[in-house]
């Protein structure tokens with residue numbers, strides 16, 4: 687694959703099958719098992735950015751859900767395995783959060799996985815409890 691570029695997109699810019707292929711490539715079956723939910727998630731995101739190879743292949747995606755004033759929630763950052771460790775994940779986060787630089791709370795929730803932890807801490811994100819003892823994070827997963 688050739689060098690990638692990162693840019694904003696809308697859900698309408700994306701072929702549902704290329705999106706599913708990207709999510710499949712990182713094993714995110716929670717989305718790929720529910721394509722209609724994934725399509726609604728992309729359409730409902732406040733800001734969506736993608737990475738494409740020079741050949742136009744979808745190589746990565748990140749999206750933010752936000753009120754544009756007090757919170758920007760980074761939901762999904764994924765890079766195709768063929769393109770990982772080339773700075774694309776970092777570039778996607780920078781582009782995804784670019785419209786929200788004045789927003790104080792920039793948050794995310796992710797799996798307890800060493801690669802993810804290394805990635806987010808390398809980019810300056812603090813883990814609640816471990817790196818950021820002043821805060822607590824609470825979540826309710828409704829299955």
Ligand SMILES: CC(C)(COP(=O)(O)OP(=O)(O)OC[C@H]1O[C@@H](n2cnc3c(N)ncnc32)[C@H](O)[C@@H]1OP(=O)(O)O)[C@@H](O)C(=O)NCCC(=O)NCCS
Pocket residue numbers: 712761762763764765766769770771772773774775776777796797800801802804805806808809
């Ligand atoms: C996590 C993910 C998005 C990182 O994307 P990426 O393009 O490989 O990340 P980058 O190349 O921008 O990495 C930036 C830095 O993060 C750190 N990092 C990234 N992945 C890492 C890993 N697997 N192990 C250790 N450190 C890692 C490194 O410090 C890296 O800099 P370096 O390569 O110069 O050492 C990618 O591995 C991925 O899509 N994983 C599957 C989906 C996922 O788990 N997403 C995160 C949760 S939402």
